[in-house]
Every structure is written in C-alpha cells, then in structure tokens.
Amino acid sequence: MKTHVRALVVGGGAIGTSIAYHLAKAGWDDVMLLERDELTSGSTWHAAGLLPLFNMSYATTHIHKYSVDLYKTLEEETGLNAGFSICGNLRMAQTQERMDEYMLYSSVAETADVYHEFMTPAQIKERWPLVRTEDLKGALFHPQDGYINPADVTMAMAKGARQRGVLIERKWQVDGYKWVGDHWEVTVTKMGERGGNLVPTEEQTVIHAEHVVTATGNHAQRTAKLLGIKIPAIPVEHQFIVTEPDPELVAYREAGNPEHPVLRDADAKWYVREERGGWILGPYERNAPACFQYGVPDSFRADLFPLDLERIEEEYMSMIHRIPSSETVGLKDDFNGPICYTPDGNPLVGPAPGLRNMWLAEGFSFGITAAGGTGYYLAQMMVEGEAEIDMASLDPKRYGSWMTTEYGVKKNEECYEHVYILHHPDEEREAARPLRTAPAYDRQKAKGAQFGQVNGWERPNYYGPLDAPESFDHDSRSFRRGEWWQYAMEEAKAVRETAGLIDATAFTKHIVKGPGATQFLDWFTCNKLPKVGRINLTYALTDAGTTRTEYTIVRLAEDEYYLVSAGAWTDYDADFLRKAAEDKAPEFGYIEIQNVTTQWGVFAIAGPKSRDILKEVLRDADVETALSNKRFPWLSARQIELGMCPVNAIRVAYTGELGWELHHPIEMQNYLWDLLVPVLEKHGGKLVGARAQNWLRQEKSYRAFGTELGRDATPLEADLPRFVDLSKEFNGKAAMEAKGIRSKCVTLLIDGPADADPWGKEALRDANGDYAGRLTSGGYSVHFGKQIGMGYVKPELAELGTKLKVKIMGELYDAEIVEDSPYDPKNANIRVDG
Structure with a gap:
C-alpha cells in the first residue's frame, strides 16, 4: 500500500476505473485507486450495460460518444474483450410529439458528430419482423451503439490503468478526509469479512494525496458526510427482468438474422434487448422508491432488493404488445438494484464545493455509458485545468447549500420516472415545488404567473390569462410553440412599446470589499473596473482563458463592490470567487466576500415608459430631473427612494430598452410590488416573464452565461472585445490570447417554420450543406417578426450577411448572420433622456 500519491481515486466501479485509467x-x-470491496461490486455489477447515445445535453452527448468510441478500442489495447455488442439502438415513437423530440435531438446529435438515421414503421418491420409497428410513427436509429458487459469493460479499463502504472487496492474503506494545506490526508481501513458481511479490521493507515477523486456511487451520502458537504446523489430502485428463451426469437436468429438492436419504446417507458435467446426488459415505472438516502447499510454488498412485479405490470404488458412472441415465455431472472440519480439526471462531475483538490464524480444513472467520457474529460480538468467542452452543466455546485435530503429524494424519484417522459425544452417538473419563493410569489400567482424553477427559486416564465377557457392548458409542453407563446409575445411587445416589470430576484449577488478588493477584482476580471457610482459588465476567466463567470460590477466605494451574476449559478460563483480571493489575499491584502443573494430582491423595469412610471413613485427633491441622463446616466447606480422603500437602482436593462434594475430589501418586496404594479398597468405596461426576456436579450445580442458564455470559449471568441482590457494583466489572459479565435459567436435571423422556434440546441450548416456550427440560444423576435438565434460558427463564416441553414424540426431553414444588436444597434433607446 503506497502512502503518498499524486491522485487517489476512491471507488472501483466503471466510473472510478475510467478516471484512474485516463x-x-x-x-x-x-x-492509486481504492475500492472498499471488489471492483464492480456497486451498481456496476447489476447494470444492464446499455450504451445510449441519445441525450439532449451537449456535454453529456460528447461524454457518451467518447465512451462508445473508447470501448471499441479496449480489447486491442488490453487484450480483454469488453463484451461490446454493436447491435444498434432503436428508439421507437408512438406519437408525432415523440418524433418531434427525436428531430430536435437529431440536431443536437449533429453538433457532436453522432451518426443516426430515421426509420419508418415499414422499415422497422422489414428488418425486425418480431416487432409490432402498426401503431408507431417511426423511430430514431443509432447503428453504432448497443450494449456492453459492465464487469468486462470495467476490468478492461482497470487493466489499462495498471499497464500505465496505476496501483489498484481492494478491500480498503475511506474513513476520513483531512486537508492539511497542500494535500489530503486520507484515513483508510482494511476491510475483512464476517458471516458474508464486509467489516472493518483494526488495520488502518493514512494516505497522503495531492488530489482526491470520489466515485463512490451508492455511497455518495457517506462521502458527503465525510467531506462535510452536500451531494444530491441518492439511489433509486431500478428493476429489470430476464425472460426464458423466446422460440420465435431463437428461430429468427438460427435463420441467420442479426441480433435485434436495443429496443426502446419511450412512450411505453422501457428498453428491451436480447439475452441468450430471451429478452431483458428494463422499465422506468412510476413510484420507484429512493433508497439509502442516509447511507448504505454495512450489510449491503453486491445485493439486490426483492422484485416488485406489480409496480412494472403496465410496462411488462406493453412489452408483450410490442413483441407479441414474448407473451408465452416465462421469467428466468430478475434484478432490482440501486442506481444513483440526481435531481436533473445529469451526474455531478468537477471540483467539490469549498474544498481544494477534491473532485467529485457522483450521481451516474447511466454510469456505463458515461464512464469512459467522464474519465476523459475529468482528467482534462485535473491535468490541463479545463476540459475541451463546457462541463458547467455537470458541475456539482449547480445545487446550492439549500438542498436537503428530502429534496434530493423527491427530485431523484421524479427524475427516474422522467427518463422516458418527453423532454420538452420548456419542461418544468413539479416535484418539491414551490420551495424557494420570493415574497411577491403569491401576488405574482394571483396575476396569472406561470412559474419556472431556477436554482430552486420560483420565477415567472410568463403571465397567462386568469380567465382562460377550459381548453387552455398552462401545463402543456411542446417542441413547437406551446400555448404560452402568445402571452410571451405580448409581454415582449409591451417592453418594446410601453413597459414591462420583470422579477429578477434570483440573481446571484455578492459584496466584495476590503483593502485588497480593488487589486483582487482588477486581476480577477478582464474589463476595467468602474468608478464609484458606475457599473461595468465583465468576465472572470478560467486559468485556461475561457469564460468562467459573467458579472455586472457596481462600485459602491473605493474598496467596496456589488457583484451581480446569473441566478442559476449562486454556489458555483460563490465557490470560485472565495477560492480565488483566498489565494490572492496574501498578495493583495484582506478581501471580504459576502453572499447577499437572499437579502436583496430585484425588479427590472424596462421600456419607453419606464422613466414615467418611476417618476410617479419616486421621492426626490426634483422628481423631473432625478432620472435624467445628467443625474442618472446609463451604466450608473444610485440610491433612490420609491415610496417608503430604499432602492439601489442600477440603470441597465437586459432587454435593451430604457430601464433600471431595482435592488431592494427583500422584506420590502411586497410593498414595492404593490406600489409599482398599479402605476405600470396605468401606463399600459405588463408583467413580464423570463421567456419574453430571453427573446428580447437575443435581439440585443446579449450573451448569457450557460449558453453563449461558458468554459469552452473565450470572451474574444464570444465576440466581446469591448469588455476585455488587454492593457492590464488578469487571470487567464495569456491562455486566452494563445487560443486565438477557434469559433465566433454570432446573431442570426431565421426564416423558420410557422409553428416552431429554435431552442438553442440546433445545428448550423453552410451553403454546401456542411456542418458550420451550432445555436446556443433561440427564440422569436417580436421586432423582426421571425425567429432569432445566437450561436458559434467557424471564424471564416462569421461575416455579416453570411447565409446559413439551421435545422429546426428536421428541416433546414434559411438563416443570415446579422450585426450585433440587430435591434437598436446604436443603443439610442437605452440612452434616451427625459
């Protein structure tokens, strides 16, 4: 047993062995890799081994594709056959809406170079006559994937790791982690067996590791307790059954026919594949319970739960419907084991919150598919400082410290149930909601607000009619224009023509102050710092020179700043900010960081009449000039009084109109709401939700973090040189300049279909039909009366007027690159005086 290593990987399943290997x-x-039992003894051993390429996430699609490609090479490298059956993967659709989902995915797949093809019911029946097809609309077929033996692929990666010098130690359990300034001291205990149970012995040692990676699967809650953090990875029971041989399937194969692809009837919520002449059925049923929410019992090893056949009866009967020959075959075996989930179904991959050199790889519901790619991209993050793709969507800090065990249980059970439920881009899942609500929540609901959720906060997506007919369904979702679309359009028009009031309370807010604050922020961000009373938009970069966070910085005093960033990323931003400040404090001096997100509410008011509305409630010696350009210029901040509410007002608007952000004490929010809304309505303004705001910001080419801005592109590639001060030194500058311009962010106007808009996931093609780039945002422009989008293209295609094609709902539509800020490019509306 080595006691000093550079990297210690904890967990010997497919994920852990892949990380060690990479x-x-x-x-x-x-x-070195430690496993408390035997390799594969967690969820790996009872996984079905499927390798689905289908995923709506750009990052996860890349991860899955890398895995599938890697597994095909392992035998040549290691001499071990990983048991990869490249039989393909057929996703069937019973409805047109399911086909719409596949058409959207098709465009996502193109951005990751994932080959796929569509099939008609007749084509399916011709190739696989045992499948009933008369009630299908079609299918999406991936001929290059299939399934693999989970234990074999894990052992192949373990052998590949050993061949490269990795030491793998089994029967060692981690019992403590301690950071000692520049490395981890990891206390480990040798495990023995007694009566078939795994038990600790008296043998114990301490391993000194510069880096630690946890890939502990079902034991994630124990890991969280040892580290003193929260990890919302909690297992859910997953059942699958194996049938006796099906005589018709046996005859079909004996006739020389190829193996069936993995069959997925998503509308019936199951997958099926061949297994030694019979079938494996894996359902994703309702009411599958979470388990081990407080930790795995010591007595549970490579064990299973009793089968609950009644719970999967509906899915079992639908398999018989789809494969009629399976009706007469008996059950041969069954599995009901724990598989980890997270609230959104994506794994937790990246640095642990608040800890140095501690990396998490937890919460894998599709662990075999994700193992290879996770090891590859996490190794890039650890070795090179950043991965080649943006991994923010998988970052463990996307869930804040407000997350509790009960929340994780409810959301993970919901996530399991939603594996095969249609994944609409406008999807809003209901479990554990409402949870985080701003004071005005009930008032907004009374006005018809239909809420979305961001970082646990309830936020209006749009305001629907209070007297809607019974035929109107606020909960309807669509890959095309949903019933909400007309209301979002009217809200967007109101901002352009009169005024709109938007709840932006979920914004992340930090105070940075102290003797070292100015020097620190000057190094931490790439733009000039504002003068006292002014604001600037700026970016914090990764060490690799890509965009880590976007900030609006308000300078309150010489050494005090108010930082505003995206509401979805509070803990993500807080962790990065604090760690950077701790590192630089010895050089710059004392720096104090305060997360004040929940102390301040935010209303954004924007539109041509916004100044008139504020004048009616403003308390000032000279109301007529208090909001003028002279006294309150664009990109400045002032403390004002609206009625009895003190407000830190910032003259900026994410919609591109005259407007202010009104940052107010959260306890006065209802008072301020009651003051503003009647005046807003008197002037013909509207309450506005996030969807209309998203459309409006695209008309101004305002980049958003998580879409246009991320850890795979620099601010210069985002085409934001005006916010980068190259005359100063800042973190990531040299790496940013060394990268050059690999792709460039552009805005496009699109002549799209009459009933659908882009969602920001679509592929772009050039005049020759070749792949040209991808959209990162999409929607509808009320000003131009057509679809709009933003995205990245090859630099040579980024010229104004370049004609491209965008793939929407399976068809190619004309798109043209337009100037940045196509609406009001000179910002005349924003600067209008009064």
Whole structure:
C-alpha cells in the first residue's frame, strides 16, 4: 500500500476505473485507486450495460460518444474483450410529439458528430419482423451503439490503468478526509469479512494525496458526510427482468438474422434487448422508491432488493404488445438494484464545493455509458485545468447549500420516472415545488404567473390569462410553440412599446470589499473596473482563458463592490470567487466576500415608459430631473427612494430598452410590488416573464452565461472585445490570447417554420450543406417578426450577411448572420433622456 500519491481515486466501479485509467493516460504516473470491496461490486455489477447515445445535453452527448468510441478500442489495447455488442439502438415513437423530440435531438446529435438515421414503421418491420409497428410513427436509429458487459469493460479499463502504472487496492474503506494545506490526508481501513458481511479490521493507515477523486456511487451520502458537504446523489430502485428463451426469437436468429438492436419504446417507458435467446426488459415505472438516502447499510454488498412485479405490470404488458412472441415465455431472472440519480439526471462531475483538490464524480444513472467520457474529460480538468467542452452543466455546485435530503429524494424519484417522459425544452417538473419563493410569489400567482424553477427559486416564465377557457392548458409542453407563446409575445411587445416589470430576484449577488478588493477584482476580471457610482459588465476567466463567470460590477466605494451574476449559478460563483480571493489575499491584502443573494430582491423595469412610471413613485427633491441622463446616466447606480422603500437602482436593462434594475430589501418586496404594479398597468405596461426576456436579450445580442458564455470559449471568441482590457494583466489572459479565435459567436435571423422556434440546441450548416456550427440560444423576435438565434460558427463564416441553414424540426431553414444588436444597434433607446 503506497502512502503518498499524486491522485487517489476512491471507488472501483466503471466510473472510478475510467478516471484512474485516463489520469494515467494523460501523464500522471502516481495514481492509486481504492475500492472498499471488489471492483464492480456497486451498481456496476447489476447494470444492464446499455450504451445510449441519445441525450439532449451537449456535454453529456460528447461524454457518451467518447465512451462508445473508447470501448471499441479496449480489447486491442488490453487484450480483454469488453463484451461490446454493436447491435444498434432503436428508439421507437408512438406519437408525432415523440418524433418531434427525436428531430430536435437529431440536431443536437449533429453538433457532436453522432451518426443516426430515421426509420419508418415499414422499415422497422422489414428488418425486425418480431416487432409490432402498426401503431408507431417511426423511430430514431443509432447503428453504432448497443450494449456492453459492465464487469468486462470495467476490468478492461482497470487493466489499462495498471499497464500505465496505476496501483489498484481492494478491500480498503475511506474513513476520513483531512486537508492539511497542500494535500489530503486520507484515513483508510482494511476491510475483512464476517458471516458474508464486509467489516472493518483494526488495520488502518493514512494516505497522503495531492488530489482526491470520489466515485463512490451508492455511497455518495457517506462521502458527503465525510467531506462535510452536500451531494444530491441518492439511489433509486431500478428493476429489470430476464425472460426464458423466446422460440420465435431463437428461430429468427438460427435463420441467420442479426441480433435485434436495443429496443426502446419511450412512450411505453422501457428498453428491451436480447439475452441468450430471451429478452431483458428494463422499465422506468412510476413510484420507484429512493433508497439509502442516509447511507448504505454495512450489510449491503453486491445485493439486490426483492422484485416488485406489480409496480412494472403496465410496462411488462406493453412489452408483450410490442413483441407479441414474448407473451408465452416465462421469467428466468430478475434484478432490482440501486442506481444513483440526481435531481436533473445529469451526474455531478468537477471540483467539490469549498474544498481544494477534491473532485467529485457522483450521481451516474447511466454510469456505463458515461464512464469512459467522464474519465476523459475529468482528467482534462485535473491535468490541463479545463476540459475541451463546457462541463458547467455537470458541475456539482449547480445545487446550492439549500438542498436537503428530502429534496434530493423527491427530485431523484421524479427524475427516474422522467427518463422516458418527453423532454420538452420548456419542461418544468413539479416535484418539491414551490420551495424557494420570493415574497411577491403569491401576488405574482394571483396575476396569472406561470412559474419556472431556477436554482430552486420560483420565477415567472410568463403571465397567462386568469380567465382562460377550459381548453387552455398552462401545463402543456411542446417542441413547437406551446400555448404560452402568445402571452410571451405580448409581454415582449409591451417592453418594446410601453413597459414591462420583470422579477429578477434570483440573481446571484455578492459584496466584495476590503483593502485588497480593488487589486483582487482588477486581476480577477478582464474589463476595467468602474468608478464609484458606475457599473461595468465583465468576465472572470478560467486559468485556461475561457469564460468562467459573467458579472455586472457596481462600485459602491473605493474598496467596496456589488457583484451581480446569473441566478442559476449562486454556489458555483460563490465557490470560485472565495477560492480565488483566498489565494490572492496574501498578495493583495484582506478581501471580504459576502453572499447577499437572499437579502436583496430585484425588479427590472424596462421600456419607453419606464422613466414615467418611476417618476410617479419616486421621492426626490426634483422628481423631473432625478432620472435624467445628467443625474442618472446609463451604466450608473444610485440610491433612490420609491415610496417608503430604499432602492439601489442600477440603470441597465437586459432587454435593451430604457430601464433600471431595482435592488431592494427583500422584506420590502411586497410593498414595492404593490406600489409599482398599479402605476405600470396605468401606463399600459405588463408583467413580464423570463421567456419574453430571453427573446428580447437575443435581439440585443446579449450573451448569457450557460449558453453563449461558458468554459469552452473565450470572451474574444464570444465576440466581446469591448469588455476585455488587454492593457492590464488578469487571470487567464495569456491562455486566452494563445487560443486565438477557434469559433465566433454570432446573431442570426431565421426564416423558420410557422409553428416552431429554435431552442438553442440546433445545428448550423453552410451553403454546401456542411456542418458550420451550432445555436446556443433561440427564440422569436417580436421586432423582426421571425425567429432569432445566437450561436458559434467557424471564424471564416462569421461575416455579416453570411447565409446559413439551421435545422429546426428536421428541416433546414434559411438563416443570415446579422450585426450585433440587430435591434437598436446604436443603443439610442437605452440612452434616451427625459
């Protein structure tokens, strides 16, 4: 047992072995992996081994594709056959809406170079006559994937790791982590067996590791307790059954026919594949319970739960409907084991919150598919400082410290049930809601607000009619224009023509102050710092020179700043900010960081009449000039009084109209709401939700973090040189300049279909039909009366007027690159005086 290593990987399933393998492959020659039992003894051993390429997430699609490609090479490298059956993957659709989902995915897949093809019911029946097809609309077929033996692929990666010098130690349990300034001291205990149970012995040692990676699967809650953090990875029971041989299937194969692809009837919520002449059915049923929410019992090893056949009866009967020959075959075996989930179904991959050199790889519901790619991209993050794709959507800090065990249980059970439920881009899942609500929530609801959820906060997506007919369904979702679309359009028009009031309370807010604050922020961000009373938009970069966070910085005093960033990323931003400040405090001096997100509410008022509305409630010695350009210029901040509410007002608007953000004490929010809304309505303004705001900001080419801005592109590639001060030194500057311009962010106007808009996931093609780039945002422009989008294209295609094609609902539509800020490019409306 080595006691000093560069990297210690904890967990010997498919994920952990892949990470160890890829760290060694990336050049780290002092890596050790610990497993408390035997390799694969967690969820890996009872996984079905499917390798689905289908995923709506750009990052996860890349991860899955890398895995599938890697697994095909392991035998040549290691001499071990990973048991990869490349039989393909057929996703069937019973409805047109399911086909719409596949058409949207098709465009996502193109951005990751994932081959796929569509099939008609007749084509399916011709190739696989045992499948009933008369009630199908069609299918999406991935001929290059299939399934693999989970234990074999894990052992192949373990052998590949050993060949590169990785030391793998079994029967060692981690019982403590301690950070000692520049490395981790990890207390480990040798495990023995007694009566078939795994038990600790008296043998104990301490391992000194520069980096630690946890890939502990079902034991994530124990890991969280040892580290003193929260990890919303909690297992859910997943059942699958194996049938006796099906005589018709046996005859079909004996006749020389190829193996069936993995069959997925998403509308019936199951997958089926061949298994030794019979079938494996894996359902994703309702009411599958979470388990081990407080930790795995010591007595649970490679164990299973009793089968609950009644719970999956509906899915079992639908398999018989789809494959009629399976009706007469008996059950041969069954599995009901724990598989980890997270509230959104994506794993937790990246640095642990608040800790140094501690990396998480937890919460994998599709762990075999994700193992190879996770190891590859996490190793890039650890070795090179950043991955080649933006991994923010998988970052563990996307869930804040407000998250509790009960929340994780409810959301993970919901997530399991939603594996095969249609994944609409406008999807809003209902479990554990409402939870985080601003004071005005009930008032907004009374006005018809239909809420979305961001970082647990309830936020109006749009305001629907209070007297809607019974035929109107606020909960309807669509891959095309939903019933909400007309209301979002009217809200967007109101901002352009009169005024709109938007709840932006979920914004992340930090105070940074102290003797070292100015020097720190000057190094931490790439733009000039504003003068006292002014604001600037700026970016914090990764060490790799890409965009880590977007900030609006308000300078309150010489050494005090108010930072506003995206509401979805509070803990993500807070962790990065605090760690950077701690690192630089010895050089710059004392820096104090305060997360004040929940102390301040925010209303944004925007539109041509916004100044008139504020004048009616403003308390000032000279109301007529208090909001003028002279006294309150664009990109400045002032403390004002609206009625009895003190407000830190910022003259900026994410919609591109005259407007202010009104940052107010959260306890006065209802008072301020009651003051503003009647005056807003008197002037013909509207309450406005997030969807209309998203459309409006695209008309101004305002980039958003998580879409246009991320860890795979620099601010210069985002085409934001005006916010980068190259005359100063800042974190990531040299790396940013070294990258050059690999792709460029552009805005496009699109002549799209009459009933659908882009969602920001679509592929772009050039005049020759070749792949040209991808959209990162999409929607509808009320000003231009057509679809709009933003995205990244090859630099040579980024010229104004370039004609491209965008793939929407399976068809190609004309798109043209337009100037930045196509609406009011000179910002005349924003600067209008009064």
